[in-house]
Amino acid sequence: MPQVSAFVRHLVKETERVIGAWFRGGEEEEEAEAAAIALEQPVTTMERDHGAANGLRFGLAAMQGWRPEMEDAHTVVPSLPGALRPWAFFAVFDGHGGAKVARYCARHLLPHVTGSLDLRPPAALSVEDVKRGVRAGFLRLDRRMHKLWRPAGGDRSGSTAVAVAVSPRHLFFINCGDSRAVLCRGGGACFYTQDHKPFLPREQQRIQRAGGTVTLQRVNGSLAVSRALGDFGFKGAPGRGQTEQLVSPEPEVYEMERSDADQFVVLACDGVWDSVGSEELCRFVHSRLLLTRDLEAVCSQVINVCLHKGSRDNMSIILVCFPGAPCVSEEALQREAQLDAIIEEKVQENFKRQLDEGEPNLFYLMQDLSEEEIPDLPPGGGLYSKRELITSIYNKLKDEHRAVSSRDSDESR
Structure with a gap:
């Protein structure tokens, strides 16, 4: 909404x-x-x-x-x-x-x-x-x-x-x-x-x-x-x-x-x-x-x-x-690390599914993730606040896929 x-x-x-x-x-x-x-x-x-x-x-x-x-x-x-x-x-x-x-x-x-x-x-x-x-x-x-x-x-x-x-x-x-x-x-x-x-x-x-x-x-x-x-x-x-x-x-x-x-x-x-x-x-x-x-x-x-x-x-x-502002919390840091790990896993799963169906696309990946129930997303920021992380993981996976494809192509020659 x-x-x-x-x-x-x-x-x-x-x-x-x-x-x-x-x-x-x-x-x-x-x-x-x-x-x-x-x-x-x-x-x-x-x-x-x-x-x-x-x-x-x-x-x-x-x-x-x-x-x-x-x-x-x-x-x-x-x-x-x-x-x-x-x-x-x-x-x-x-x-x-x-x-x-x-x-x-x-x-x-x-x-x-x-x-x-x-x-x-x-x-x-x-x-x-x-x-x-x-x-x-x-x-x-x-x-x-x-x-x-x-x-x-x-x-x-x-x-x-x-x-x-x-x-x-x-x-x-x-x-x-x-x-x-x-x-x-x-x-x-x-x-x-x-x-x-x-x-x-x-x-x-x-x-x-x-x-x-x-x-x-x-x-x-x-x-x-x-x-x-x-x-x-x-x-x-x-x-x-x-x-x-x-x-x-x-x-x-x-x-x-x-x-x-x-x-x-x-x-x-x-x-x-x-x-x-x-x-x-x-x-x-x-x-x-x-x-x-x-x-x-x-x-x-x-x-x-x-x-x-x-x-x-x-x-x-x-x-x-002000002096009463929230302080860094170890519990919050752990919760955020768990959230990032969940997001990384979901991006990898979605990327693999897109590969099986054709060419990976970041827009569709974001759209798919927005329809999933992901717990503990930042309040007020939601999935938008994780766009940089998602983009970074996606680009890394894409670079790895290109490297593997290029290596396989060289070996086939």
């Missing part, structure tokens, strides 16, 4: 995109849409990083995937400078229509936010002070970009933003757009941000008051998010304030007190969330943390799972682990 759900999500998204291009009309826009569909092969090289400070560990991974350009960007600061040293800040920016806004935000959003906070000791900052500072920082940054680029004819790109600011006592989840943050506490997803989609009642009301429409679940039939930084072509409604435009740069800020039960936070762009749900991803990450402390590797596995599930977008993910 998860395979069907992922397929349906992608089918709906691509159908909306194609119909949206037809609805808007214009050869230039249609050509731009067509160019953005996909490359012939995905770019699977990953940017990876990790670090630790303030009792936190983080890992990240980012992949261009099927898109012609990498439009995602990120910010990782596990210890802020100056008086805010006990604080940390992590953010993912998902660009659209180009990478300019996302990259600018990755460099400049945090200084705009911290510059908006009152210049007093961090301990004296109230929750409301922080929320006001974050909101002011977003709006100031958006105005700054508009002022910088308007004389040159503007820039058509935009970017969503999702972030978490970690203080000694609180977690501040910051969201503008349809990227998402999820908190895993006590073994499950206890909180996640709400995607800003044009069809949500409060978003639709603002869009309509600004003179726009929500068509095909998009702003004016074009943009799939209702809040973003940049996108200045959607921010010129006369008589409307900065946060009352078709697309608003105003973030939502959610505050939670930290708990000893906090395990990890995941920040990711919609290229990840289009392929896996919040609960699914928490379960998968939890299961991987029982096997390794390498957070880069865990993030890379998430992206590979999403790629194999069919994500056609750029993908970026940041994993932030």
Whole structure:
């Protein structure tokens, strides 16, 4: 069933995109849409990083995937400078229509936010002070970009933003757009941000008051998010304030007190969330943390799972682990080794059966395996999380078969 759900999500998204291009009309826009569909092969090289400070560990991974350009960007600061040293800040920016806004935000959003906070000791900052500072920082940054680029004819790109600011006592989840943050506490997803989609009642009301429409679940039939930084072509409604435009740069800020039960936070762009749900991803990450402390590797596995599930977008993910994160378990390692052995045996059996019937084929092998009951597959990842292992075993068997066939052919001569 998860395979069907992922397929349906992608089918709906691509159908909306194609119909949206037809609805808007214009050869230039249609050509731009067509160019953005996909490359012939995905770019699977990953940017990876990790670090630790303030009792936190983080890992990240980012992949261009099927898109012609990498439009995602990120910010990782596990210890802020100056008086805010006990604080940390992590953010993912998902660009659209180009990478300019996302990259600018990755460099400049945090200084705009911290510059908006009152210049007093961090301990004296109230929750409301922080929320006001974050909101002011977003709006100031958006105005700054508009002022910088308007004389040159503007820039058509935009970017969503999702972030978490970690203080000694609180977690501040910051969201503008349809990227998402999820908190895993006590073994499950206890909180996640709400995607800003044009069809949500409060978003639709603002869009309509600004003179726009929500068509095909998009702003004016074009943009799939209702809040973003940049996108200045959607921010010129006369008589409307900065946060009352078709697309608003105003973030939502959610505050939670930290708990000893906090395990990890995941920040990711919609290229990840289009392929896996919040609960699914928490379960998968939890299961991987029982096997390794390498957070880069865990993030890379998430992206590979999403790629194999069919994500056609750029993908970026940041994993932030708290002291209460799952630890490597000998029992989990043994269980995983047993699972890998079972999979290897099944691949060998299937490969032999395909040889008897004709030419081996990896696609059909994966299809056959997906129909089998394989116990202890990683929750939330399933067989997709074992695609690399299956491919490696399959290629090894194919190479061995070719070598034997070549040797037999030489001997027959």
